[in-house]
Amino acid sequence: MELPDVQIENIAVSAPKRLCIIGAGPAGLAALKVILDTPQYKDERWIPVAYEARDQVGGVWLPALPTADDPPVTPLYDSLTTNLPHPVMAYTSFPFPPETPVFPRAHVVETYLESYAKRFNLLPHIQLATSVDAVERLSDGQDQWKVKLSTGQIEVFDFLVVCNGHYRVPRYPDIPGLASWRASKKAMHSAWYRHPMQEYGNIVLVIGAGPSGLDISSEMAEIGTTVIHSVRGSSSEDLGNIKRRGSVVEFKNNGAVLFEDGTIEQGITFCIVATGYETAFPFLADPSIIQNTLPPPIPPIPKSLYNSSFHLFPLAKHIFPLSYQHPTIAFLGLLIRVAPFPLLEAQARATVHVFANPSTLDSTREAVDIMARYASLSSVLGSEDPLEIAQSWHRFEDHEQFDYRDDLYEFADASTQEGTSGIKGRIVVPDWEKKMYDAKGVLRQFWVSLEKKGLAEEWVRGVGRNGLHEWVELLERMLREATKDSGESAKGETIEADQSKL
CATH class of the missing domain: 3.50.50.60 (FAD/NAD(P)-binding domain)
Incomplete structure (x- = not known):
């Protein structure tokens, strides 16, 4: 234009x-x-x-009806929570409020972003x-x-x-027959998904092993639907009403789908494609x-x-x-x-x-x-x-993001470069943040178990009122408890919070 x-x-x-x-x-x-x-x-x-x-x-964290735009302005589904503990995902200049759930729901993140905008005018x-x-x-x-x-x-x-x-x-995989399924309203991208529905039918295929693919598979299984979860390179495995399969090779007629190991699943009533975005x-x-x-x-x-x-x-x-x-x-x-x-x-x-x-x-x-x-x-x-x-x-991969952040702050520190103007000083990623990022899966699983037992609110009561160090101590406690029963040991000793971020 x-x-x-x-x-x-x-x-x-x-x-x-x-x-x-x-x-x-x-x-x-x-x-x-x-x-x-x-x-x-x-x-x-x-x-x-x-x-x-x-x-x-708020961007992606601001909810919207999936039918209001094509494609939807956000893929935010109703049950979405962060997959990182909020002390790790927060802006360094602005922590989440005291007593915030460790893995908050999307509306909490949206409120946080609105507060950030107001706090800094x-x-x-x-x-x-x-x-x-x-x-x-x-x-x-x-x-x-x-x-x-x-x-x-x-x-x-x-x-x-x-x-x-x-x-x-939305990004759609290049799989023979998928376009026909989409045209007949038997397949959609996860961008339109908001919550599990019986209308999807009795046997639902979910493609993708990212956070949305995992969440959608779990939610659909909880309402009694048989879920066939396609994960690239995965071996066939049945876990209750979730069937793990490898990559889809072809969508056939009459609800049949061919997988990379040669198996064919019949009677699939709907497909949700959780394969990311362009x-x-x-x-x-x-x-x-x-x-x-x-x-x-x-x-x-x-x-x-x-x-x-x-x-x-x-x-x-x-x-x-x-x-x-x-x-x-x-x-x-x-x-x-x-x-x-x-x-x-x-x-x-x-x-x-x-x-x-x-x-x-x-x-x-x-x-x-x-x-x-x-x-x-x-x-x-x-x-x-x-x-x-x-x-x-x-x-x-791994800690590459943390090295990258440290390098950017070193590069942008005007106090160390003669003849430059700008913001002076830098922020160094603290060791506790790296440790808790590595343990995010264990921490999230433990937090979900606390929510199911009705104990989550008790664990965060009062935490954060006196600074970031209280959140670090809580995460350390969660990690110890999460690994105690399994006989595993939390990686490293307790790490003190970075006082520059309090």
Whole structure:
């Protein structure tokens, strides 16, 4: 979509720079909060504005009826809880309230995000019920962005922070026969799922082993439905009314489905596809900004920016297009398998640092880092297939996310770099946070057992009133209790809370 030309008058060098943030979910709120922390904003040299398409902040955590939009604006199902303990997933600058359930439900997270926006006075800088419909780079050589809004307005910005999330466009697997099942209303993506229903029938196939696939399988089984859960590489196994099977090879007629081991399940009444979402930027339709296709193998590193729908490539630090000599656009929140909120803060810190000090981003070093990651993934995967590498590019394993966060804060610390301006100091990921992230599965299982016994409220009573250390102590206690009965030992000794985060 080509935007109409706008007249840009000559502006004094000292005129304030305008920053556009697309989206006011977790990423957009983190970006806006960090921008307000900068000396550039405090000295009135930066003017930020965030545009949010919906009428409240919160992004994916703000519920919506699945039938209101196609696809739904959020895949939030009724029973969803976090899969991380909230002391691990919280913004470093803003803990969850005292006595919050350790694994809170979605509405608690939404209230938390609203409180975050109010606490740091973000709302005056957010324009709600306003979407960004199209973005172009100015064609007159100025390093600026022309933004068309759903209101019909066209605004010009010096910097662009893309925070639109990646849980909107459903990803469907390429399986023969699936399109026919969808057309006959016998299959849907989990984006539309909200709660188990008898209307799905007696035998429901669920594809995908992520959090939503696991939750949906469990919920459907609880109402008596026979669930066939398709998990890639899994051996056939029957556990009550849940049948574990491998990958689906073909959807046949009359409710029959062929699996990778050659078995066929008959009489399937419905299929729920929980296979994730595509990375999409519909407002960046100009191919001179992003090409929506798989990038070519490297070397050499391409000069254009590519969106494979699995990853954006090549990006310096998973944030900045490497092809831009002076980056004025940043993409936040592309990483998966991470604790998102604190990581988004770190990415926002790096973003404002590069915007204020573009020379600090060493394109040669960043290119070397990209080449090294490409080679490392090729070795781990045993393949140089660009699609396989794309699928793994933004997925962090083990403690890679924590090293990444520490590196971003070190990079963005203006106090250690002569001639730079910006936020001084850094945040280091504490050891307790790494430990509890590793134990998230054990902790969640233990918390669910406390809820079933009616003991959860008692465990969190009063916790957090005196600071973060009380939450760390509670998590340590939970981990000890969870591992005691099984004879396992909690990893490491009790770790003190990082006092800088209290």
